[in-house]
Amino acid sequence: MTQLLGGIEAGGTKFVCAVGDETGAVIARDKFPTTTPEETLQQVYRFFDQYDVAAIGVGSFGPIDIDPQSATYGHITDTPKLAWKNYDFLGALQQHYPQVKFVWTTDVNVAAYGEYLKGAGVGKQNICYITVGTGIGVGYISHGQLYGGRSHPEGGHIMMHRAAGDDFAGVCPYHGDCLEGIAAGPAIEQRNGKKGHEIAPDDPFWQIEAYYLAQACMTYTLTFSPDIIVFGGGVSKQAQLFPMIRAEFAKLMNNYVRVPDLDQYIQHVKLGDDAGIVGSLLVAEDAMK
Known part of the structure; x- marks a missing residue:
């Protein structure tokens, strides 16, 4: 049975959430505006609560802290989006989904990864x-x-x-x-x-x-x-x-x-607007290997 994987492309203007398989194929998706962390994360939970996903790849707008040894690992740091400044984004996701593996990186990194495996690269x-x-x-x-x-x-x-x-x-x-x-x-x-x-x-x-x-x-x-x-x-x-x-x-x-x-x-x-969400599913697949 194919494991379901999740992807979050967390942009400064909008979030895209998707569920797919290990090939990066999207089975279901939703998108909504980036507002406050509380409002936006409720939308994220509403989407993923419908599915039993094994891993979620998160590509976030930034700057973000990607150093696992840092006290603020998983935080969005000095963003001009003041509601998200110093917000523990990854921590909130992990608390809601403690059984899920997460990959934490930037929105442009997941888009790069999508193009690497499925697009121009x-x-x-x-x-x-x-x-x-x-x-x-x-x-x-x-x-x-x-x-x-x-x-x-x-x-x-x-x-x-x-x-x-x-x-x-x-x-x-x-x-x-x-x-x-x-x-x-x-x-x-x-x-x-x-x-x-x-x-x-x-x-x-x-x-x-x-x-x-x-x-x-x-x-x-x-x-x-x-x-x-x-x-x-x-x-x-x-x-x-x-x-x-x-x-x-x-x-x-x-x-x-x-x-x-x-x-x-x-x-x-080559993947157009799907580069980021496809890449986030593919990094989630890597986390399961």
């Missing part, structure tokens, strides 16, 4: 996943394993070399004009007075966006040396960005290091 060992949406986050798979050091990557907050003539102050409450502060969805909206999907594909703004995302690709290439860089998130659904990112990346790198063919190296997510 199939056949690759080292995958850099960048989500560009409400925020910018980076997940990394190193030789098939979720990457983490003392903490997890916070690659959305690297500092940028500004495009000529771009004096936008940035919206990040911590750093102002870091990558997230000048290139994530809220920054795009504040710059243009409208959301990204309302901006024409041939608007000159997209060249500025591509320049910053190409810089990020250069930084991650020189730091991690991945086999592939995969973009997800709402902003990355702008298909016109990809040729511009690749062209800017080639100029910035200036043949300094060898990388694969850029059409293969910098790609859009």
Whole structure:
């Protein structure tokens, strides 16, 4: 009999919960807005109480504490979502489901893992996943394993070399004009007075966006040396960005290091909006091995 597995993609805007099998196939799912921890967790319990799951993979917005030796392991830490600041998310789940095994990591890490096993990264060992949406986050798979050091990557907050003539102050409450502060969805909206999907594909703004995302690709290439860089998130659904990112990346790198063919190296997510929830089921399966 196939064991049921659970997945939670805990985003800053919405939660997705799913039950599936060891292949990552989704049997049932639900989604709801991220409000307060108390309200949101009641929705999580209402969903999972219907199923006898053996393990749950949790991919959470962050920053989160991933160090099992830390007193605040399992907590969401310094998030701008004040209701969730210093909240013991994993502890609450474990208290409600003491018999369930949990895997605790970031939302971008589970999306990276989904792409590694089922998406654009199939056949690759080292995958850099960048989500560009409400925020910018980076997940990394190193030789098939979720990457983490003392903490997890916070690659959305690297500092940028500004495009000529771009004096936008940035919206990040911590750093102002870091990558997230000048290139994530809220920054795009504040710059243009409208959301990204309302901006024409041939608007000159997209060249500025591509320049910053190409810089990020250069930084991650020189730091991690991945086999592939995969973009997800709402902003990355702008298909016109990809040729511009690749062209800017080639100029910035200036043949300094060898990388694969850029059409293969910098790609859009293959699993679409399902990357995170599929990845969370797959890490739950790993916990059972």
